[in-house]
Amino acid sequence: MAGHAVTRTRFAPSPTGLLHLGHAYSALLAQSLADPGQFLLRIEDIDRDRCKPRFEQALKQDLAWLGLRWQEPVMRQSDRMAAYDRALTQLAPFCYPCRCRRGDIRAALSAPQEAALPAGPDGLIYPGTCQHRSMSDIGPGDVIRLDVARAFDHLRRDQLEFHDHAILSVGPHRMTRDQFISDIGDVILSRRGMGTSYHLAVVVDDAAQGVTLVTRGKDLFGATWIHLLLQHLLNLPQPTYHHHRLIRDDAGKRLAKRDDARAIRQFRDDGATPEDIRRLIGL
Numbered sequence: 670m671a672g673h674a675v676t677r678t679r680f681a682p683s684p685t686g687l688l689h690l691g692h693a694y695s696a697l698l699a700q701s702l703a704d705p706g707q708f709l710l711r712i713e714d715i716d717r718d719r720c721k722p723r724f725e726q727a728l729k730q731d732l733a734w735l736g737l738r739w740q741e742p743v744m745r746q747s748d749r750m751a752a753y754d755r756a757l758t759q760l761a762p763f764c765y766p767c768r769c770r771r772g773d774i775r776a777a778l779s780a781p782q783e784a785a786l787p788a789g790p791d792g793l794i795y796p797g798t799c800q801h802r803s804m805s806d807i808g809p810g811d812v813i814r815l816d817v818a819r820a821f822d823h824l825r826r827d828q829l830e831f832h833d834h835a836i837l838s839v840g841p842h843r844m845t846r847d848q849f850i851s852d853i854g855d856v857i858l859s860r861r862g863m864g865t866s867y868h869l870a871v872v873v874d875d876a877a878q879g880v881t882l883v884t885r886g887k888d889l890f891g892a893t894w895i896h897l898l899l900q901h902l903l904n905l906p907q908p909t910y911h912h913h914r915l916i917r918d919d920a921g922k923r924l925a926k927r928d929d930a931r932a933i934r935q936f937r938d939d940g941a942t943p944e945d946i947r948r949l950i951g952l
Contacts, residue, residue, distance in 0.1 A: 677881045678702055679709035680732070680739075681871070683716065684724035687932040688731050691886070691916040694950040698913055699884040700737055701952075709878055710739040714747045715863050715870055731933040735943050744878060746870050753865035756873050756903055757813065757858060763820045763902065764858060766811035767799040774798075790891030791868070794854040813859035820902055821846040829897045834882060834911035844894050856895050868895045876905040884911045916950055 680696040682688060700708040710732065714720040732739075757764070769777075777796045778786045787794045800816060807813070821827075829849070830841040844852075858869045875883060885893075890912050900907050936946060 673704075675707055675881065676702060676704045677707040677709065677879055678884055679711050679875070679878065679880050680737075680884075681711040681713050681874075682728055683713045683719075684721060684728060685716065685719040686724055687934050688728050689916075689931045689933065690936075690946070690950055691931075692728075693731075693735060693933055693946050694916050694952065695884060695886065695913065696732060696737055697735065697947065697950075697952055698911075699882075702882055702884060702911065706740070708737070708739050709880070710737075710743050711874060711878070712743060712745040712747075713867070713870070714745055715865055715867070717747070718862075720747075727934060731937070734937060735933070735946060744874060746865075746874065749870065749874065749877075750864050752873050752877065753859075753870055756869055757865070760815065760858060760869075760899075760902060761804050763816050763823060764804055764813050765800055765802045765816055765855075766804060766807035767795070767802070767814045767855075767857075768808065768811050769795070769798050789853040790889070790895065791853060791856040794852070795856075797855060800855070810861060812857045812861055814855040815858050815898075817850050817853070817855050817898070818846070820898060821849070824901050826901070829894060829901075831893065831897060831907070831910055834909045835913055849894060849898070853891065853894060868892065868899065872896050872899045872903065872905065875908060876900075876903075880908050882909045882911060884913060886915050887912045888915060 678699040680692075680699050682692060682696075710729075712725055714725070771793070774793050774795060775786060777798055778793060795814065799814070804813075826846070828843050828845045830843040832841050833839065856868060857866050860866050893910055893912070897907065899905075933946065936949075
């Protein structure tokens with residue numbers, strides 16, 4: 670009989686504020702789906718301007734209070750720039766530098782009859798203004814974008830697909846090459862002042878840590894297509910994905926780190942127990 674494949678999960682917060690009830694749900698769910706000893710904590714701190722040591726300390730304290738235990742040492746993305754540089758070098762044949770600012774993109778997308786500008790999981794869908802540029806032309810203020818059409822052509826693929834672990838009965842989700850180009854566009858792989866991007870870093874790190882099941886909120890469903898494409902281009906293993914429900918406030922709005930009233934730390938200070946938190950989030 671074949672051995673059981675190890676299920677390794679991770680919780681990967683950015684230390685830009687206090688953790689809230691939505692983070693508690695995601696972390697506790699990830700731990701519950703992992704095999705014993707296979708739950709990881711990763712600190713996603715590539716945004717050096719917004720990430721603060723005090724928030725990193727606080728999130729570790731709150732997670733430990735909830736009863737979570739993780740493998741040591743904890744991976745920190747700020748220590749991983751060499752790995753992201755290697756991945757960017759591998760992806761360079763499918764990339765181009767872009768000097769457009771957000772205002773430039775908005776202006777290029779604007780039309781009098783349109784009420785809203787097209788947006789995808791990476792923000793406004795880039796109109797391709799700098800697609801003609803070569804990587805040899807990169808300047809110090811440029812971002813690096815993935816030429817999605819060129820990437821699909823290289824892979825000789827017409828579509829991407831994956832099964833969602835949360836709803837396996839639905840069958841595979843699929844996105845065609847043309848849908849990706851129109852609904853997501855040429856995503857940024859290296860942002861100004863960071864040397865990488867969320868999309869590139871998370872793909873490289875999940876592979877490096879041997880993560881087999883990625884648990885994340887449904888709000889990141891669109892980002893999964895970007896990650897699948899990068900995994901194919903970098904020849905990395907594809908984990909299973911579990912897109913879980915979101916924890917919302919009384920008005921039905923998704924929680925954010927600015928919602929201090931829903932912060933785990935506030936519940937702790939008010940005398941709540943870890944069991945109270947589990948009841949609040951339905952676990």
